[in-house]
Amino acid sequence: MTILLHQYDSSPFSEKVRICLGIKQLSWAAVDQPVIMPKPDLLALTGAYRRIPVMQIGADIYCDSVLIVRELERRFPEPTLFPARTxxxxxxxxxxxxxxxxxxxxxxxxxxxxxxxxxxxxxxxxxxxxxxxxxxxxxxxxxxxxxxxxxxxxxxxxxxxxxxxxxxxxxxxxxxxxxxxxxxxxxxxxxxxxxxxxxxxxxxxxxxxxxxxGHGDRGTASREDAVDAARAGTPLEASVLAEDAALAGREVAAAATDYGRDPIRGTLVGSSLHHWSIAREDPRAGGVVVHVPRLTFALSPVQ
Missing domain, CATH: 1.20.1050.10 (Glutathione S-transferase Yfyf (Class Pi); Chain A, domain 2)
Known part of the structure; x- marks a missing residue:
């Protein structure tokens, strides 16, 4: 399944991810997003998150470069991003x-x-x-x-x-x-x-x-292609940590705590010590799971 990186070429955090893709010698497609709002195709995938970069693999949407590189290492462990084992x-x-x-x-x-x-x-x-x-x-x-x-x-x-x-x-x-x-x-x-x-x-x-x-094997994909890929995909199965059990299956809102604080709303379907996973439905993208890092994000139940 194709790695789609929602980015723009002048984005410094996208450059961090692009170098990681180069280290891992991966094939991927750049989905160029506008530098400023509006970003309707990106928000169809994320629900509210507008920051760049965002990585998409099928119907799984990964927000924030910190979580993106963690997921790249999990899915594609060699060559490792951690040659010193730290x-x-x-x-x-x-x-x-x-x-x-x-x-x-x-x-x-x-x-x-x-x-x-x-x-x-x-x-x-x-x-x-x-x-x-x-x-x-x-x-x-x-x-x-x-x-x-x-x-x-x-x-x-x-x-x-x-x-x-x-x-x-x-x-x-x-x-x-x-x-x-x-x-x-x-x-x-x-x-x-x-x-x-x-x-x-x-x-x-x-x-x-x-x-x-370099940046690995870079291709291109349109924003429409990305939305279609989400609709055609099936999110990975996920599980919720015991410490988050009280919120499992409940409607929640996740938002960055530094800037770009628009909340992502959906159902908590997964978590780890490093992330939360929120399932949501979109009229265009269908059923997707949006993954956000724990660090610099907050999660709360929707009352």
Whole structure:
């Protein structure tokens, strides 16, 4: 069954997943979604979740890059994303790279772009975050945030100081994809901001090695194809942890706790220590199961 990645090429979190697909040498199809709302074909699958990327395999819909890479490893264990056999810490690293490291990159990029940022994009991101998107404030913060960005990147350089090829050793893994995408984001969309990386030993050569991994065997699929694939598919069987038994089979709502908090509503049909699975019906996509991570999401019963 085809891996469908709902993405757009400028999405930094999609780049993290694309590098993981490259490490695993997988075939997949890009389903390009709009950068800003509306996203009617994506919401037909997720119910409410609008963030990118989303991975779809048949009628199973996986939200958030953290859960996507976990599911890729579960379904396609070789080559592993954890060559040093440290999956817990390697996955926990996203709580650094996806937050303070990413926020520094965002501030440097959009502070540098200033008034060149599309007003429609600013309005969309304000609706997504619930906070003002203020390039002027970001511009004022650029000197400080450039220093923060350099300090983050220096951690990568330090890890490479023994001459290793990748962050875990001789083979690439999730930690490389997770650390790489913020540097890629800055270099791709505001090249002057990459001055923060200059002179850090080993960083440029490591970046080039990760970039050379590529994205696996990439194809394309339309948004209509993706909706049709969901309707034709059957979700995987799932089970609910004992600790979630009180909510099993009940109508629930799951929502991100950081931004993009629109709740996904449906029936709780599965859970693990790392995720919840919610079954829902859509007039176009049919019966699907939407999977969300536990970290940075909240689940509650619908009263």
């Amino acid at each position: 999956p817990g810490i390697d996955q926990a690293l996203a709580q650094w790279t996806d937050r303070s490291f990413f926020q520094a990159a965002v501030a440097v990029i959009f502070g540098g772009l200033g008034d060149a940022v599309d007003p429609a994009f600013k309005k969309d991101r304000e609706q997504l975050s619930g906070q003002p998107f203020d390039p002027a404030a970001m511009r004022a913060a650029v000197p400080h945030m450039s220093g923060q960005l350099r300090a983050h990147a220096a951690c990568i350089s330090e890890q490479l100081s023994d001459g290793r090829q990748f962050l875990s050793g001789d083979r690439p893994g999730l930690v490389d994809a997770t650390c790489y995408y913020n540097l890629w984001f800055v270099r791709s969309f505001h090249a002057p901001g990459a001055a923060a990386f200059e002179g850090l030993p080993g960083l440029d050569a490591w970046y080039d090695r990760v970039h050379a991994i």
